[in-house]
Amino acid sequence: MKKGLAAISVAVILAVSFIMVAKIGSNTAINIKNKGYVSVKGYAKQKITSDYAIFDVEIVAENLDLKVCYESLAQDKKKVMEYLAVHKITDKEIEIHPAEVEEEYKVNERGYKTEEFIKYIIKQPILVKSADVNKIRDLSSAIIEILDQGVKVVISKPRYIYRELEDLKIEMVGKATNNARERAIKIAKEGKFRLGSIADVRVGVFQITPIHSTEVSNYGINDTSSIDKEIKCVVGIQYFVR
Numbered sequence: 001m002k003k004g005l006a007a008i009s010v011a012v013i014l015a016v017s018f019i020m021v022a023k024i025g026s027n028t029a030i031n032i033k034n035k036g037y038v039s040v041k042g043y044a045k046q047k048i049t050s051d052y053a054i055f056d057v058e059i060v061a062e063n064l065d066l067k068v069c070y071e072s073l074a075q076d077k078k079k080v081m082e083y084l085a086v087h088k089i090t091d092k093e094i095e096i097h098p099a100e101v102e103e104e105y106k107v108n109e110r111g112y113k114t115e116e117f118i119k120y121i122i123k124q125p126i127l128v129k130s131a132d133v134n135k136i137r138d139l140s141s142a143i144i145e146i147l148d149q150g151v152k153v154v155i156s157k158p159r160y161i162y163r164e165l166e167d168l169k170i171e172m173v174g175k176a177t178n179n180a181r182e183r184a185i186k187i188a189k190e191g192k193f194r195l196g197s198i199a200d201v202r203v204g205v206f207q208i209t210p211i212h213s214t215e216v217s218n219y220g221i222n223d224t225s226s227i228d229k230e231i232k233c234v235v236g237i238q239y240f241v242r
Contacts, residue, residue, distance in 0.1 A: 036240055037196075038239050038241055040183045041236050042178065042179035042183065044232070045231070045233075046175075046230065048231055050160035051133065051162060051163055052160070053161070054129050054136075055158045057080065057128065059126065060154060069121075070122065076124075076151040076152070077124055079149050093129055093130045094127070094128055095127040095128075095129060096124070097127065101120060103117065160226060168231065177235050196240030196241060198237060198240075201235065203235050204236070206233055209230055211230050
């Protein structure tokens with residue numbers, strides 16, 4: 001008798017489970033119809049090579065006497081220009097900015113400036129720009145050699161740029177949109193419904209990163225530290241369901 005009751009109980013539980021599963025499937029179908037659209041995301045990625053480089057060099061001269069400071073700067077500037085010429089940097093690739101003069105005063109133990117004058121500091125910014133990115137890369141690695149000539153320079157990492165980026169972004173949106181449609185068509189086929197027109201499109205921020213990087217940002221990334229990099233684009237699309 002107990003075995004019979006147990007069998008009946010198992011049968012009842014299984015029947016209830018099948019009803020619940022069927023109900024879930026039915027609700028899903030109804031929800032899709034009620035919403036009237038299907039949402040998909042498209043993805044596109046492409047490798048790009050920078051075609052332009054910018055390199056910042058700042059010559060620094062320091063002296064208690066302003067005249068001597070200027071003379072020192074002039075000599076160091078000449079050495080830097082000669083060094084750039086040796087590395088095949090042309091005059092057209094050099095942009096010289098106005099020099100800036102600063103006065104340095106002694107700082108007391110509390111961290112406040114006093115009236116005790118220490119020296120003048122003159123900074124001469126030089127910008128090197130070239131479509132030959134490899135030439136700029138080599139220059140940025142070697143320019144530290146100029147320190148051996150007694151020249152004080154402050155350098156920054158070169159910035160590598162892809163100049164056709166805005167046109168490429170439009171192309172990438174198109175590729176991501178096509179990828180989204182392919183996914184939507186596959187979903188429609190599996191779900192046995194037809195796609196209608198586009199209800200909404202949202203283009204995500206672009207992630208331009210070094211190759212193989214997994215870094216992402218909600219505000220987008222625009223890497224300028226690498227010559228070779230990747231651009232990634234995500235597009236979210238809603239299609240009406242027919």
